[in-house]
Amino acid sequence: MKSPARVLLAGVAVAATIGALAGCSAGEGEENADGKVELRVATFPPGADAAAYEAFATQEKQFEDEHPDIDIIGVEYEWEGPTFAVQLAGGSLPDVFTVPFTDSKTLLENGQLMDVTDEIEELGYTDSFNPIILDGVTDGEGHIFGFPRQAYAMGLHYNRDLFEQAGLDPDSPPTTWEQVREYAKKISDATGKAGYAQMAINNTGGWQLTAQTVARGGRTQVDNADGTAESTIDNDGTRNTLQFLHDLRWEDDSFGSKVDLDWGTINQEFAAGNIGMYTSGSDVYTALVRDFGMSPDQYGLGVVPVEGDDPGTLGGGDIAVISPTVDDDTKAAAVTWIDWYYMQKLLDEDAAVADAKALSDSGQAVGTPVLPVLSRELYEESLTWIEPYINVPRDQMAPFIDSIWDQTPVGEAKKSTQEVYALLDGVVQTVLTDENADIDALLAKAQTDAQALLDQ
Amino acid sequence: MTLPPRAEAASAPVAPARRKPRRSPVTWYRGGGLWNLLFLLPMIFVFFFFSWSPIVQSVIMSLQKTNLIVSEWVGLDNYVTVLSDPELGRAVINTLYFAVLALLFGFPLPLFMAVLMSEVKRGKGVYSALAYLPVVIPPVVAVLLWKFFYSADPAGVFNTALGWVGIPPQPWLSSATQAMPSLVLEATWAAAGGSIIIYLAALLSVPPELYDAAEVDGASIWRKVWHVTIPQLRGILFIMLILQVIATAQVFLEPFLFTGGGPAGATKTVLLYIYDKAFRNSLGGDYGEATAVSVLLAIVLAILSWLYFKLTNRWSTS
Numbered sequence: 011m012k013s014p015a016r017v018l019l020a021g022v023a024v025a026a027t028i029g030a031l032a033g034c035s036a037g038e039g040e041e042n043a044d045g046k047v048e049l050r051v052a053t054f055p056p057g058a059d060a061a062a063y064e065a066f067a068t069q070e071k072q073f074e075d076e077h078p079d080i081d082i083i084g085v086e087y088e089w090e091g092p093t094f095a096v097q098l099a100g101g102s103l104p105d106v107f108t109v110p111f112t113d114s115k116t117l118l119e120n121g122q123l124m125d126v127t128d129e130i131e132e133l134g135y136t137d138s139f140n141p142i143i144l145d146g147v148t149d150g151e152g153h154i155f156g157f158p159r160q161a162y163a164m165g166l167h168y169n170r171d172l173f174e175q176a177g178l179d180p181d182s183p184p185t186t187w188e189q190v191r192e193y194a195k196k197i198s199d200a201t202g203k204a205g206y207a208q209m210a211i212n213n214t215g216g217w218q219l220t221a222q223t224v225a226r227g228g229r230t231q232v233d234n235a236d237g238t239a240e241s242t243i244d245n246d247g248t249r250n251t252l253q254f255l256h257d258l259r260w261e262d263d264s265f266g267s268k269v270d271l272d273w274g275t276i277n278q279e280f281a282a283g284n285i286g287m288y289t290s291g292s293d294v295y296t297a298l299v300r301d302f303g304m305s306p307d308q309y310g311l312g313v314v315p316v317e318g319d320d321p322g323t324l325g326g327g328d329i330a331v332i333s334p335t336v337d338d339d340t341k342a343a344a345v346t347w348i349d350w351y352y353m354q355k356l357l358d359e360d361a362a363v364a365d366a367k368a369l370s371d372s373g374q375a376v377g378t379p380v381l382p383v384l385s386r387e388l389y390e391e392s393l394t395w396i397e398p399y400i401n402v403p404r405d406q407m408a409p410f411i412d413s414i415w416d417q418t419p420v421g422e423a424k425k426s427t428q429e430v431y432a433l434l435d436g437v438v439q440t441v442l443t444d445e446n447a448d449i450d451a452l453l454a455k456a457q458t459d460a461q462a463l464l465d466q
Numbered sequence: 467m468t469l470p471p472r473a474e475a476a477s478a479p480v481a482p483a484r485r486k487p488r489r490s491p492v493t494w495y496r497g498g499g500l501w502n503l504l505f506l507l508p509m510i511f512v513f514f515f516f517s518w519s520p521i522v523q524s525v526i527m528s529l530q531k532t533n534l535i536v537s538e539w540v541g542l543d544n545y546v547t548v549l550s551d552p553e554l555g556r557a558v559i560n561t562l563y564f565a566v567l568a569l570l571f572g573f574p575l576p577l578f579m580a581v582l583m584s585e586v587k588r589g590k591g592v593y594s595a596l597a598y599l600p601v602v603i604p605p606v607v608a609v610l611l612w613k614f615f616y617s618a619d620p621a622g623v624f625n626t627a628l629g630w631v632g633i634p635p636q637p638w639l640s641s642a643t644q645a646m647p648s649l650v651l652e653a654t655w656a657a658a659g660g661s662i663i664i665y666l667a668a669l670l671s672v673p674p675e676l677y678d679a680a681e682v683d684g685a686s687i688w689r690k691v692w693h694v695t696i697p698q699l700r701g702i703l704f705i706m707l708i709l710q711v712i713a714t715a716q717v718f719l720e721p722f723l724f725t726g727g728g729p730a731g732a733t734k735t736v737l738l739y740i741y742d743k744a745f746r747n748s749l750g751g752d753y754g755e756a757t758a759v760s761v762l763l764a765i766v767l768a769i770l771s772w773l774y775f776k777l778t779n780r781w782s783t784s
Contacts, residue, residue: 266619267620270726
């Protein structure tokens with residue numbers, strides 16, 4: 011009956027069960043064996059190349075030498091709305107991570123961010139931030155919930171090789187939408203590639219439609235001070251943008267056949283040389299070269315053409331934040347890390363040089379055009395500090411760098427941003443897949459649907 | 467000569483079966499009950515944590531407005547909201563459309579192939595292996611491969627093939643009308659192998675003398691199929707049909723990977739609707755509404771499954 015083997019098996023079964031149960035409830039050890047505070051920090055998206063890891067390892071070592079009581083653990087991380095809430099609930103978020111401006115308000119309202127008002131005061135940053143940007147991480151009572159880390163403006167990215175093949179001057183990108191259309195036609199006729207492409211899925215369709223509405227002087231939403239918002243999708247800026255897409259796709263046949271691109275896939279297509287021009291954040295150069303293997307020689311960047319009354323350039327960016335579930339020791343370590351890793355290189359010459367050197371030594375992009383989260387003067391001064399390490403072809407980005415300061419920066423809508431983007435995806439897709447789409451009817455319906463979302 | 471007692475007992479009328487005695491804890495323990503329980507423990511815990519408790523939690527969640535951190539009870543509000551959402555109606559219609567197309571393409575084809583293959587005298591193994599091959603390819607890989615085939619470019623794989631016979635390039639996945647049939651085509655290709663194997667096995671159980679009789683009557687091969695094979699496979703055909711309906715009601719992978727539910731919602735199925743509700747659009751996710759639709763879908767599938775079990779029981783005993 012009780013053979014040894016049977017007793018052993020039963021013992022193993024029970025032990026396995028107990029082990030599994032213990033595993034379910036095991037908390038994270040905040041302090042490791044040496045009494046150091048363990049800090050799990052976001053590094054870069056999964057799939058980055060070995061050089062990126064190398065650069066991070068160098069920086070990690072520098073930091074740990076300066077702060078021997080903190081043990082940094084790099085965690086691969088990519089901000090994704092879908093998984094964020096689940097990771098937060100499941101306790102698998104890094105202690106320090108970054109979120110886009112657009113989502114910070116929602117996270118703030120949901121109580122999903124750590125209050126860092128006192129820490130920012132203590133570090134003396136409160137007055138140096140660009141107030142428009144700081145507003146995005148401040149709640150109604152003036153509490154601050156994160157460190158704005160970098161910002162971008164929308165830019166027009168173009169492939170210099172395809173420009174040359176189409177007989178266009180790669181140093182002078184188009185400056186009006188009419189020209190964009192004309193150049194796209196030339197590129198597509200000469201090379202058979204898509205002269206111009208645009209994102210259309212996973213909320214990026216709505217994002218780019220909004221960006222180009224703003225560039226044509228329209229606005230898709232008015233956020234009121236009392237927290238309500240009004241949808242204004244049915245405006246001429248949006249109408250002209252959709253008409254522009256329709257004409258390229260159906261009349262000129264210069265849009266190419268891919269109407270299901272998002273941020274990642276359009277970068278991939280562009281890096282592979284299949285797209286002449288597209289609009290996206292000015293900071294994608296790093297991803298194009300690091301993650302998608304684009305040759306730097308082919309890359310060109312200009313500003314998004316603006317027209318109409320009160321046009322602007324949609325901007326965005328991200329914020330370094332701390333998980334709301336960490337204890338005080340970890341929070342203090344997290345603030346130290348954010349200050350060292352993200353902020354000092356914007357403020358302090360030695361830190362900026364050390365950061366640029368670590369990146370350039372491992373072949374990472376240094377000098378990708380961004381918008382300052384502090385002041386323009388400080389940003390331009392920091393560029394002079396790191397001059398010797400700049401390794402991106404800034405002369406090929408001159409059309410953007412020289413003109414971006416003349417454009418008015420406009421922030422993304424703050425209420426239900428992603429939901430409205432998702433709704434607008436459908437509008438963009440309809441125009442790109444149905445030659446006879448009724449743009450006026452689409453806009454009227456989208457505005458009604460968006461208002462319903464905003465009123466929830 | 468008298469019969470031996472044993473035979474006598476055998477010919478005696480059968481006594482009514484005695485009811486089993488109620489087992490006391492002591493007899494349960496002596497019979498090794500504790501050991502059985504110990505061996506079952508890991509399984510019970512695995513089921514509890516990974517199956518039963520999530521089911522109970524999702525029913526609870528469907529009655530709440532929650533972002534997984536803060537929850538408030540809203541009763542049946544989530545159900546009211548989703549049932550009055552035209553998007554859900556569209557997703558149900560899309561799912562039914564997928565199911566109908568999958569039946570039209572995918573139901574007769576494996577049967578036809580199986581009948582053909584069963585007639586083959588040599589190399590049956592090779593054909594079976596070839597038919598089953600698509601099932602072996604990981605579904606995600608298969609979809610990404612087909613996405614490449616479906617490129618709307620005139621130089622795309624399928625468009626090039628159409629060009630040879632003089633058909634102009636098709637938009638495939640980027641057309642609201644062609645996207646769903648394109649998805650079904652891939653799904654059929656991916657799933658047909660499994661059905662073919664089952665039908666082949668079922669065909670072996672058809673008594674050969676029925677075919678012989680039909681042959682004596684001078685029946686052609688198609689008449690044999692129609693009058694002998696199909697009636698004999700009636701049970702398995704019906705079971706496969708229900709299984710397919712259950713599977714198509716849960717279609718997610720193809721629309722998610724091929725089109726993300728696009729273009730403009732033309733391929734958004736019920737499961738994708740649930741996914742989008744929970745994950746796509748908001749940081750807190752509308753988990754309450756998403757689980758409400760999940761619960762409704764689970765009820766529909768439970769009814770179908772019950773039907774399936776009833777029918778399989780009836781056929782297995784007849």
